[in-house]
Amino acid sequence: MNFVEKIRKQLQKSIEEALHKAQKAGDLNFENIPTPINLEVPREKQHGDFATNIAMIMAKSARMNPRMVAEKIVQHFDKGSLIQDLQVAGPGFINFTLDHSWLYEVLPAVQEQDAKYGASDIGAGKKVQVEFVSANPTGLLHMGNARGAALGDTLANLLNMAGYEVTKEFYINDAGNQIENFAKSLEARYLELLGQEVLFPEEGYHGQDVIDTMARLIEKDGDKYLQMDRELRRELLVKYALQEKLKGIATSLENFGVQYDIWFSEQSLHDEGAIEKTLEQLRQNGYIYENEGALWFKATAVGEEKDEVLVRSNGIPTYFAADIAYHKNKFDRQFDWVINIWGADHHGHVSRMKNAVKALGYDQDKLDIILMQLVRLLKGGEIVRMSKRTGQYITLDELVEEVGKDAARFFFVMRSADSHLDFDLDLAKSQSAENPVYYVQYAHARICSILRTAQEAGYKVPETKTEQAPKYNLLTHPAELALLRKIVDLPDEVARAATAMEPHRMARYAQDLASLFHSFYTNCRVINDEEELRRARLLLVDDSRIVLRNVLNWMGLTAPERM
C-alpha cells in the first residue's frame, strides 16, 4: 500500500467536495475543477504535510483573487479526523497539517513487506526492455561502460520494483567493420608473437589485451594457424577472441554486480536474414531508395537533415541498418517500452533511430534513449585523458579493484545521466567521512549494531501482527516523525525514479534517509528503560534497516552489518 497516494486521493476528494459546497452556497463560481488537483509536499515543514495550489489555478476562472478562493475552500472544507489543521498561506496555497497517525500505518507494513517494501504496481506488469553497456567486444570495459552499467542495472531494479516486467539486454556488436579491423589486429599480433615481422594495421586495436588474447591462443593451439589461408585464419582468430572477450566482459560486469537476461548478437541479425526483412519493410513503407550503388534510408522524409546509407555500394549493410533490424526485433518481441542507454557521443544517432522506428510503423514514443554524458577521470586532482584507440584507459576491472564495487556504483548512480561526471578516484577510494558511500553504509552498520546490542540485552524487534504490537503513537519526536515520513515516501520515490528513468534519485534518497537516521539516533535513545517507547523505537530502527538495505541493494551495493 502506498500511503502517500492514499492520503492524496483522500485530500483531493475532500477538496472537490469543498469546492462543490462552496459553489452551492454561492460563495464560489467555476465551470470545472482542474484535474488532477495538485498536492505537493511543501519544502518548509511549517507549511504542513501537504499543500495545494488549486486556489491559484482557479483564481482566474473564478474571478476572485487566489487567497479569497482559498478562504472559500477552507470555509467549506470538512476536516474529518485526519486533518489537524488547514490554513491559507502565501499567495494562495492551502496547507494541510495531518494527524501523525497516518504515518504510523507504515510501521507494520515495512515489516510485512520486507524486501518488497518500496514496490508499487504502477508498471502494471508492462514489459520493458533496458539495453545498456553494449560495448564493443573488441576491447575491455572502460569508465563510460561502467557508468552505463551502474545506471542501467539500477534502473532495471527500480522498474522491477515499480511493477514492470524487465528484461536486461546486452547488444553484442560482433559484426561489421570493427570486427574486420579486430581480425587484422589479432592476426598481426598473432604473427608477431610467432616471430614474424608485420605491419600493424593503422586503425587497429593497440591495446595490450589484444596481445594477451593471442598469447593465450598460442599457448592453447600453438602455431597451427600460421600456414592457414588468410581468410580462414582471421575467421578462426576472431571466433576465439570474441568468445574470450565476451566471457571477460560478462565476468567484469558480474564482478560489478550486473547480470543480463539476454546477450543479443548483431551477427545473428545478419545470419537470420533479419536485416533483409527490415529493409523490405522499410521499402514497402516507401523509405528506401538507391543511389550510386548504395541503399539509402529516406530519413529526410521523416524530418531528418540528411538521408542515411543502409547498405553500402560494396553490398555490406551499415551498423545503422543492423541497429534498425535490432529495434524491429525488440518491438516484435512485444515490449511495451524500450529503453536504451547510450553514451553522449552517440547522440547524433538518437533522432535517426526514433525516426527509423517510426518508418517501420512502430510507436516511436515507446522508445526512450537515455543519453549519458561522458566520464572524466580525476586522479590527484588532475584529469586523466583516456583514449581507447591507443589502449590508454582505466578498465572496469581496475576500477573495481581500486575503489571497490560499492563505491564505484554509488558514484555513478549518484549523478544524473546528463551531468558531465568527474569521477574522483581518490575520493571514491578514501575510507573517510568525505566519501558519501561510507556515510550511507555506516548508517546501516550502525543500525545493525543497535539491533545487536538490543538483542544481547534481551530486547527483540517487536511483532506487529499480534496484540503485542508496540504503541506507535509514542513516536512523536520531530526526528522520529521526519524519519517515518521519509520511509513512507519510499514507494513514491521508487516509482518516480523508475518512470522518469532517473536512478540518481535513489542515491539521494539513501543519503537523506541515512542523515535522518543519524539525527534520530542522536536525539532519541533507542535502548532505554521505558519499555513501550523502547519497543516502538526498535521497530522504527528495524524498519529503517529494511528500507536502507533495500535501497542499497537496488543500487547494487552491499548493506554491511559491520564495517
Next chain:
RNA sequence: GCGCCCGUAGCUCAGUGGAUAGAGCACUGGUCUCCGGAACCAGGUGCGCAAGUUCGAUUCUUGCCGGGCGCACCA
C-alpha cells in the same frame, strides 16, 4: 556552420511552474557520563547574460556568452 547536453555556493552536484533555492565536501565553532564520533548541531555565500510566456520562472520559449560532444558508404 548545423545539432545535442551542460552552466546553480570555493569544489562536486540536487532541485516536480510556486512560499525563505538545497546536500555533501572544504572552512569555523560547538555537542557526547549512555545504543558504533565514519555521528549530530550551528555559522554564508549562488540560479552565465538578456528578452518573452505566466498571477508566479532556477524550471517553459527565443537570442547571446562559456564548456563538452556529435555532424562518414565508422560504430
